[in-house]
Amino acid sequence: RQSYAEKNPSSLKAYEQATKSLPGGGTRSSIFIHPFPLFIERGEGTEIVDVDGHVYLDFVSDFTSGIYGKTNPVLKKAIIQGLDNGLQLGAHTPTESSLSSALCDRFPSMDLLRFTNSGTEANILAISTGLHCTRREKVVLFQGGYHGSVLSHFGEEGGGGDLKVPYDFIVCPYNDIPGTRDIVQKWNDEVGVIIVEPMIGAGGCIPGDPQFLQFLRDLSTQIGAVLIFDEVQTARLGTGGRQKILGITPDMTTLGKFFGGGFAFGAFGGKEEIMSLFDARQPNSISHGGTFNNSPLTMIAGLTAVQHILTEDNLNKLNKMGDGLREELNSVFQEEELPFNITGLGSINQIHYTPTTEKRQGLDLLFFYLLDRGYWIAQRGLISLNFAMTQEDVRGFEIAVVEAAREVGSVM
Numbered sequence: 001r002q003s004y005a006e007k008n009p010s011s012l013k014a015y016e017q018a019t020k021s022l023p024g025g026g027t028r029s030s031i032f033i034h035p036f037p038l039f040i041e042r043g044e045g046t047e048i049v050d051v052d053g054h055v056y057l058d059f060v061s062d063f064t065s066g067i068y069g070k071t072n073p074v075l076k077k078a079i080i081q082g083l084d085n086g087l088q089l090g091a092h093t094p095t096e097s098s099l100s101s102a103l104c105d106r107f108p109s110m111d112l113l114r115f116t117n118s119g120t121e122a123n124i125l126a127i128s129t130g131l132h133c134t135r136r137e138k139v140v141l142f143q144g145g146y147h148g149s150v151l152s153h154f155g156e157e158g159g160g161g162d163l164k165v166p167y168d169f170i171v172c173p174y175n176d177i178p179g180t181r182d183i184v185q186k187w188n189d190e191v192g193v194i195i196v197e198p199m200i201g202a203g204g205c206i207p208g209d210p211q212f213l214q215f216l217r218d219l220s221t222q223i224g225a226v227l228i229f230d231e232v233q234t235a236r237l238g239t240g241g242r243q244k245i246l247g248i249t250p251d252m253t254t255l256g257k258f259f260g261g262g263f264a265f266g267a268f269g270g271k272e273e274i275m276s277l278f279d280a281r282q283p284n285s286i287s288h289g290g291t292f293n294n295s296p297l298t299m300i301a302g303l304t305a306v307q308h309i310l311t312e313d314n315l316n317k318l319n320k321m322g323d324g325l326r327e328e329l330n331s332v333f334q335e336e337e338l339p340f341n342i343t344g345l346g347s348i349n350q351i352h353y354t355p356t357t358e359k360r361q362g363l364d365l366l367f368f369y370l371l372d373r374g375y376w377i378a379q380r381g382l383i384s385l386n387f388a389m390t391q392e393d394v395r396g397f398e399i400a401v402v403e404a405a406r407e408v409g410s411v412m
């Protein structure tokens with residue numbers, strides 16, 4: 001077997017070059033691969049091609065944002081037409097309000113919303129808005145939760161390198177009602193915001209128990225805090241996100257990733273009484289700018305995606321494919337006593353190496369054995385499906401994962 005470095009000489013060279021101007025050779029820590037990342041040149045459908053000419057079937061789908069696959073004819077057509085109308089208009093546009101109205105129709109908690117350029121920014125604005133409304137300082141969030149670049153991985157192994165942020169965070173245990181109640185009780189009327197992912201995403205695809213999420217709804221009302229659901233990932237589980245599936249309506253919601261139809265995107269929204277604070281007609285409104293918040297290309301791509309691709313039928317099919325994948329793999333892992341399991345919901349899943357020691361090595365080996373078989377997952381185990389995939393692609397992937405898992409089981 002060739003070593004990873006032998007197999008990927010051009011990626012290694014590209015990486016060495018990249019480290020001269022980018023720390024670690026890249027600009028997103030979350031996609032780094034140890035010992036060095038593969039450099040991808042292009043993609044089509046569900047395939048990606050690296051600079052050494054290897055072709056992989058992509059089962060990461062850019063950590064859920066790449067739900068359309070690498071290319072999509074409907075989006076391409078809309079974006080090309082959009083280019084003819086101007087790159088930047090620097091003004092209110094009808095497309096912007098069509099997209100916001102489509103999103104407000106979908107998410108029960110959103111009467112009004114504002115766009116941003118990323119999920120991180122959406123969360124920062126939502127948290128700050130919640131604190132402003134309540135005139136309080138403390139923010140409750142959960143272990144393993146990820147709300148963006150500077151709001152990351154609290155309490156996770158190896159998460160010691162986070163930047164300081166200007167919030168007074170209280171970290172509570174996820175899916176633990178008594179544990180959370182005990183901690184929050186100490187602060188009660190100092191807590192302005194409770195922010196939670198309805199399924200922990202980057203922290204390992206741990207679905208939130210409906211009772212736990214309902215408890216947070218009740219607790220927020222009781223103590224007068226603003227409850228924010230971060231649905232940056234989970235919005236793709238149904239047309240109205242997980243909030244609609246569970247019938248639990250937060251005060252505010254944040255969105256990101258795929259709603260930009262492939263471009264940089266974020267949005268935060270909520271009840272009218274909260275979001276009308278941004279109403280520029282009011283004398284004391286909160287000023288919220290952002291040069292690219294309503295970028296015409298993002299707006300047209302996002303609107304096209306919502307109207308034609310992120311339909312209930314399409315989302316249901318994709319989620320069903322993901323449910324089938326998870327069930328099938330878990331049943332083989334159990335039957336053959338392989339050291340892995342998968343957690344997640346619908347089309348968003350995470351493979352875990354079950355032994356408590358050498359977790360990292362177990363997943364690393366699985367990742368490299370899958371690359372050998374032509375499949376690309378996140379090195380930390382995230383698997384997310386996209387619309388360019390067929391049931392045959394998923395079936396081929398299942399077989400490859402089982403083979404790779406057997407191989408890991410035999411060497412570790």
Ligand code: PMP
Pocket residue numbers: 063117118119120121123146147148149197201202230231232233256257265266
């Ligand atoms: N919230 C969640 C739940 C996320 O998964 C992410 C991105 N992985 C973010 C927020 C941040 O979004 P962005 O990367 O667009 O800043």
